[in-house]
Amino acid sequence: MRIAVVGSGYVGLVAGACFADLGHDVILVDNDQKKLAALRNGEVPIHEKFLPELLGRHRGQRLNFSDDLQEAVRVSSVIFVAVGTPPTQSGEADLSYVESVALEISGGINGYKVIVEKSTVPVYTSEWVRKIILRNGADPEMFDVASNPEFLREGTAVTDFLFPDRIVIGCDSERSAEVLRKIYQPLTDGTYYEKPDAIPQPDRASIPAPIIVTSTKSAELIKHASNAFLAMKISFINAVACLCESVEANVNQVVHGIGTDSRIGPRFLNPGIGYGGSCFPKDVMAFRAVARECGYEFRLLDEVMRINEEQRQRFLRKVRSALWTLRGKNLGVLGLAFKGGTDDIRESPAIFLVQALLQEGSKVTAYDPAATERTQEVMNSSITFVNSAYEAAHNADALLILTEWEEFSNLDLKRLRQELRYPIVIDGRNLYDPDVMAGQGFTYYSVGRATSHPDGVPAGALKNGKKA
Numbered sequence: 001m002r003i004a005v006v007g008s009g010y011v012g013l014v015a016g017a018c019f020a021d022l023g024h025d026v027i028l029v030d031n032d033q034k035k036l037a038a039l040r041n042g043e044v045p046i047h048e049k050f051l052p053e054l055l056g057r058h059r060g061q062r063l064n065f066s067d068d069l070q071e072a073v074r075v076s077s078v079i080f081v082a083v084g085t086p087p088t089q090s091g092e093a094d095l096s097y098v099e100s101v102a103l104e105i106s107g108g109i110n111g112y113k114v115i116v117e118k119s120t121v122p123v124y125t126s127e128w129v130r131k132i133i134l135r136n137g138a139d140p141e142m143f144d145v146a147s148n149p150e151f152l153r154e155g156t157a158v159t160d161f162l163f164p165d166r167i168v169i170g171c172d173s174e175r176s177a178e179v180l181r182k183i184y185q186p187l188t189d190g191t192y193y194e195k196p197d198a199i200p201q202p203d204r205a206s207i208p209a210p211i212i213v214t215s216t217k218s219a220e221l222i223k224h225a226s227n228a229f230l231a232m233k234i235s236f237i238n239a240v241a242c243l244c245e246s247v248e249a250n251v252n253q254v255v256h257g258i259g260t261d262s263r264i265g266p267r268f269l270n271p272g273i274g275y276g277g278s279c280f281p282k283d284v285m286a287f288r289a290v291a292r293e294c295g296y297e298f299r300l301l302d303e304v305m306r307i308n309e310e311q312r313q314r315f316l317r318k319v320r321s322a323l324w325t326l327r328g329k330n331l332g333v334l335g336l337a338f339k340g341g342t343d344d345i346r347e348s349p350a351i352f353l354v355q356a357l358l359q360e361g362s363k364v365t366a367y368d369p370a371a372t373e374r375t376q377e378v379m380n381s382s383i384t385f386v387n388s389a390y391e392a393a394h395n396a397d398a399l400l401i402l403t404e405w406e407e408f409s410n411l412d413l414k415r416l417r418q419e420l421r422y423p424i425v426i427d428g429r430n431l432y433d434p435d436v437m438a439g440q441g442f443t444y445y446s447v448g449r450a451t452s453h454p455d456g457v458p459a460g461a462l463k464n465g466k467k468a
């Protein structure tokens, strides 16, 4: 099928490349000339596994780039809208990009088109898109508006797209549902997975991909509700982690105990320094604003946000309690990205913490496998950026782990200890076993678990019947 994807951000670029891999002809439309030139030149603007491979495979063949939206609409039967929906000051989604794209699309309708929302949008957006297109003279018989929310995660975006837990298509007419079913057919009938050059299957893939057909409004709600629920799961376990710290229980054991209940499940129950990124913080706020506009006060979401904010502050307090004053302290920092596997630092809790530490007068030496450049673009030069975890640890008063990069969980602990001035590790992502760290001579702080000390006695543990 001939598909136009409007917006070459995270979702648009990955969706465009993946649609091409499914065998469709794709025009990726953007109004950023620099970005288009870079994409045409073979550059890959984001750090995303398998994306360079897919762009290399299809660029100039089944995947082309353009700044002419109306022409792209004219030659395509389906138009996916994947432009940004940033938050306004009051937390609502700013839909002005969606509106101006809808307006332009209306001028290119020269036959039946399905206009599909891929961006995360409030529940009433499809109605507005439809109204805008009608107001601008389009024949109601010549188009449908559908919703096809995307559930991909940064870092695993390509495999999330091609091996989804489910595909949700929200359509209010059978003809638009038919078009969307056809687009995803290689995934839902499994033929994609038989291709010799298919992207390798990740663990836990549901093959063939299940498809769920709903009304447009339900699909819009599914997207916001999914992100809000996942954020709630994270805040829930972070709150439990606080309780674990107070009573000297171990949050990992608690997660194991509750996560094995198949009704709860173990995923998205990793405690840490709170969720970040371009989606959860924005979408929880937007969902709350949508609910309010619809007459419902979704107070649960206020609490989800409050716990998330508090989690960062708690971590800061932990750093202070480990080091006493922070002025003049040399801190090694591992991780700047909002999570492992990406170079994205938007709403990164790591960046928030680094800024707070700098403000308190600490000196920060940081290492991130992918996000250094992006951090340099937005932060002043007071951070020293280095090229390995060991360099970050060199002569530091303590080492802070702020992002769950896989390479941070496999460090050579002997070498790390030699590099540090004091063997203190403050781990915001629970990447290590406290006993192992104590055994290697570290004082080790983590989230929701007792602090472990080199002599093997956990802080506050009973020793000879007395509190240590």
Ligand code: UGA
Pocket: 120, 150, 151, 152, 153, 154, 155, 227, 230, 234, 267, 268, 269, 270, 271, 272, 273, 274, 275, 276, 277, 278, 279, 280, 283, 338, 339, 340, 404
């Ligand atoms: C999230 C959703 O997981 C995707 O399904 C959705 O498509 C996407 O938002 C979106 O709306 O575009 P993403 O923001 O890429 O994906 O990242 P996640 O893997 O969900 O992580 C979000 C944050 O939560 C990160 O800061 C991560 O470190 C944190 N997190 C995640 C935890 O603190 N604990 C966990 O157990 C899981």
